[in-house]
Amino acid sequence: MSFHILAEAKKIAKITLAGELDSLSAREFQREIEKVAAEGPDELVLFVENLTFISSAGLRVLIFAKQKIGTNLAIYIVQPQENIVDTLEKTGLQHSVNIVDKYM
Amino acid sequence: MENKTFPATLDSLDDLRDLVREKALLAHLDKKKTYNLMLALDEIATNIILYGYEQAGKEGVLDVITDLSDRQLTIVVEDDAAPFDPLQRDLPDEDDFSKPLEERPIGGMGIFLTINGVDEFRYEYTHNRNRNIFIMNVPATEA
Incomplete structure (x- = not known):
């Protein structure tokens, strides 16, 4: 039996958001998403430790990111502040994103 | 009672949130209530600026009137755009919020967050002006 190997690297887009969104x-954020959408990433990782308002x-x-890039896009929200988690929960968005303390 | 006027442009949102923070501090609102009030004002002001003024090709102002009593912090946003009652809008519900992102209705989220974030939200149209009224109960101070 011959040996086969198939390696595929995941495409990961990383964006850091700080301050008040x-x-x-949001217009600037949207432009950035449009840019990364062109690359067709599998994962969108948002570092939001210093994001104080959304x-x-x-x-x-x-x-928009999910609709533009595709339903298979996994969105990670890394280290959101409490008020932001609250808003994600109120609007049900926490079901569609992964809220994590650390992105591995 | 205090009145502050902001140009009806998105640049004003920053200053508007600062004003809310300042008043919430005076009213001894906690962090969460302060944030929710700030979010509510931001959402309604955004709607007025984008749809009441920009989309209508109008320029104008937002007048923000704040009043702090022993019991309540009241913030009123007045504008001269076409009458728009946010409470008349169909709001998304639990059902919509549990749908996958790609199937969700995209509108109404801001007004939903507004109504859910303040103790009382009212709208009136008087003297040809929209008046969006935000009320937060002030925590009782220890004597």
Whole structure:
């Protein structure tokens, strides 16, 4: 029997968000998502330790990412502050993203 | 009572959130309530700026009136855009929120967060102005 091996590297897009994500800054975030969408990543990792505010405009960009890149995209939200987790939970978004303390 | 005027542009959101933070501090609201009030104001102001003014090709202002009593912190946002009652909008419900992201309705989230974040939210249209009213109960201070 011959040996076969198939290796495939996962494509991971990493973005760090800090400060306040409102409808003004969400435009910038959306442009960034459009850029990474072109690469067709498998995973979108958002480092948000220093993100202190997110409005629905920011949440809509997350939904946009999923719609643009595809349903198989896994979104990781790394180290969100309590108020942000709260908003993700209130809007049911926590079911569609992975909230983690650390991205391995 | 205090009145502050902001240009109806997205750049004002930052200053608006600062104003809310400042008033919430005076009212001794806790961190969570402060955040929720800030979010509520941000959401409604965004709607007014984007849909009331920008999309309508109008320029204008937001007048923000704050009033702090022993019991309540009241913030009123007034604008001259076309009448729009956020409470008349169909809001997403639990069902929508449990759908996968790609099937979710994209609108209504901001108003949902607004109504859920404050102790009382009211809307009125008087003297040709929209008035969005946000009320937070102030924690009782120890005597």
